[in-house]
Amino acid sequence: MTEQSLDTQLAESLSALSDNEASELELARILKASEGDALRAKWSRYQVARSAMRGDLPTELAPSGFADRLSAALADEQTPQVDSAPATSGAQGSGLSRWWLGLGRVAVAASVTGAVVIGAQLYQADDSDAGMSNMTAGNEQKTISAPDNSLPIGYGAPALPAQQVSAAVGGYQPQRSRQVVFEPRRADVKVSNEQIRAYLNQLVEEHTDHAAVNSAQGMLPYARVPLIEEE
Amino acid sequence: MSHRRFAGFVLLLLSPLGLAQVQNESTSPEPPPAVTSNDTEAALSSESPDQDSGPVPEAGLDASAHQLPSVRELLERMSERQQSLNYKGTFTYQNNAGTESFQLQHWVDEGTEHQRLYYLNGPEREAVMRHTTQCQTLAERLIAGKLGGLADNFTSLDRLYSFSVRGVERVAGRLATVLQVVPRDAFRFGYLFSVDRETGLLLKTLLVDENQRVVEQFQFIDLQTGLAVEDFASDREASITHNVDADQVSGCEQPVAAAPSEWALHWLPAGFAFSGQRVVHTDMHMLMYTDGLSTFSIFLDPVEGKLVIEGRAQRGATNFYMQGLTREGQTYQVTVVGEIPLAVAEKMAQSIGSVESKSALPGG
Numbered sequence: 001m002t003e004q005s006l007d008t009q010l011a012e013s014l015s016a017l018s019d020n021e022a023s024e025l026e027l028a029r030i031l032k033a034s035e036g037d038a039l040r041a042k043w044s045r046y047q048v049a050r051s052a053m054r055g056d057l058p059t060e061l062a063p064s065g066f067a068d069r070l071s072a073a074l075a076d077e078q079t080p081q082v083d084s085a086p087a088t089s090g091a092q093g094s095g096l097s098r099w100w101l102g103l104g105r106v107a108v109a110a111s112v113t114g115a116v117v118i119g120a121q122l123y124q125a126d127d128s129d130a131g132m133s134n135m136t137a138g139n140e141q142k143t144i145s146a147p148d149n150s151l152p153i154g155y156g157a158p159a160l161p162a163q164q165v166s167a168a169v170g171g172y173q174p175q176r177s178r179q180v181v182f183e184p185r186r187a188d189v190k191v192s193n194e195q196i197r198a199y200l201n202q203l204v205e206e207h208t209d210h211a212a213v214n215s216a217q218g219m220l221p222y223a224r225v226p227l228i229e230e231e
Numbered sequence: 232m233s234h235r236r237f238a239g240f241v242l243l244l245l246s247p248l249g250l251a252q253v254q255n256e257s258t259s260p261e262p263p264p265a266v267t268s269n270d271t272e273a274a275l276s277s278e279s280p281d282q283d284s285g286p287v288p289e290a291g292l293d294a295s296a297h298q299l300p301s302v303r304e305l306l307e308r309m310s311e312r313q314q315s316l317n318y319k320g321t322f323t324y325q326n327n328a329g330t331e332s333f334q335l336q337h338w339v340d341e342g343t344e345h346q347r348l349y350y351l352n353g354p355e356r357e358a359v360m361r362h363t364t365q366c367q368t369l370a371e372r373l374i375a376g377k378l379g380g381l382a383d384n385f386t387s388l389d390r391l392y393s394f395s396v397r398g399v400e401r402v403a404g405r406l407a408t409v410l411q412v413v414p415r416d417a418f419r420f421g422y423l424f425s426v427d428r429e430t431g432l433l434l435k436t437l438l439v440d441e442n443q444r445v446v447e448q449f450q451f452i453d454l455q456t457g458l459a460v461e462d463f464a465s466d467r468e469a470s471i472t473h474n475v476d477a478d479q480v481s482g483c484e485q486p487v488a489a490a491p492s493e494w495a496l497h498w499l500p501a502g503f504a505f506s507g508q509r510v511v512h513t514d515m516h517m518l519m520y521t522d523g524l525s526t527f528s529i530f531l532d533p534v535e536g537k538l539v540i541e542g543r544a545q546r547g548a549t550n551f552y553m554q555g556l557t558r559e560g561q562t563y564q565v566t567v568v569g570e571i572p573l574a575v576a577e578k579m580a581q582s583i584g585s586v587e588s589k590s591a592l593p594g595g
Contacts, residue, residue: 181545181546196544199540200544204549207526207568207569210480210517214480214506215525218337220324223324223449224324224326224447227350227356228353
């Protein structure tokens, strides 16, 4: 029996059990099926995922560093992703059946496990003030410190960022990724954002010529520029 | 070095095993444990620093590959192979706003390196670059550590970034060594490179900002190597073509000056070397800097009157900072553009002045 063909009901029961919410019936079902290797493997994965999500995974249980990676991936995970999951909203809203809750938990557990393996989440550099405050004002080079060896946030997270796609706010914009987001420093700027964008697009094209030649990455930097306003 | 070795070793143990485990659980009813673990161990030992006694038989690897290659070797190889091999492939580019895909062709014909990037999304367009192979760019020289002349600002790449091999992953159906590049200061971004173990080509790049967030990703989804020059006949002509002469940009004919001739930077982030200046868009001065991996440009645009734009802008991994500057009665729009932290771009924009005032400031 493969894990994928594992009885859905069983998976829900298992998930419920891992949260100490299994009924007697579910427990009996699990015990009966627990001879199977697939179920055991799944059970252990649920346990690891659950512990890691709660941050109480004992290190001796995961000497491989699994916990570290998982924690790193989860550390700055945006909560809205979880909040929007049906399981959570269902739990706090009208009393949906246990069946539904269990399903939700399976989905969360599965996505967490998958998250460790592949993909990268891309974050918007929304608050660069944080970066500014980190910079010292001095001219001197910062002391060379021991580098942080943890993997970056987003490495190993789900491939698609939790983007808000809302029809109310502008709708679908195919060129959005090509736009420069400009934030004036003074409120009295008399130049339109469009003009600034066009200007910066010209500059970034020139800059990319330089980056392609001088960054050891070949032509890859051109993927960043639109090349549309070419003479 | 033991720190790096240890970290590398732990992750090496981790990633492939974790992957193999999940795959076994989810796909094969009766996992063939012998085969899987052998594969994984072979993949591990070839990279592991603690295993360099005794050759490990493995296909597609150089004889020395069972020892951990020095970072410089790996980078140099990556940089060199990228230029000398004939290959074509498709890659995706992903940033905070979405994903686009591109076709890349690279071939060398009679001492000239040709590259063609064909946009698969949006309006049909292409970027074409030519480069004389004998003419080494500044980045190549920085990576190879062959820059004795620029003693002032140049420091070895090892002093700017910490490098560690983080394991093995599969990209575009090929085995790749994951190299993590962590900046040692706040002046540049970090990288995760996945380098093809067979060819040394870069299969995947993640760019990591100062807050440890991935801001963009390049990833090949398909790559063909070992092609003949005849395989690169262009079948699709794009209506918009952006031509780049790399020799002209890098100015390889003449040795690069250590500093711009007309402008002085009162502050330059450590490790960035001046890689030339150009005049673009009629009268705009452009100053170029690189540390071997990261680049930024400074533009000085003479403007009518006193109207300058001040502010910051961002697109994907690229940060912009705009500010005004007046020199000898002429107002300039200063814009710093680069894949560097915004705070660095801002500080650069504020630190630029004319050459005369250079001597007045300590350190220059």
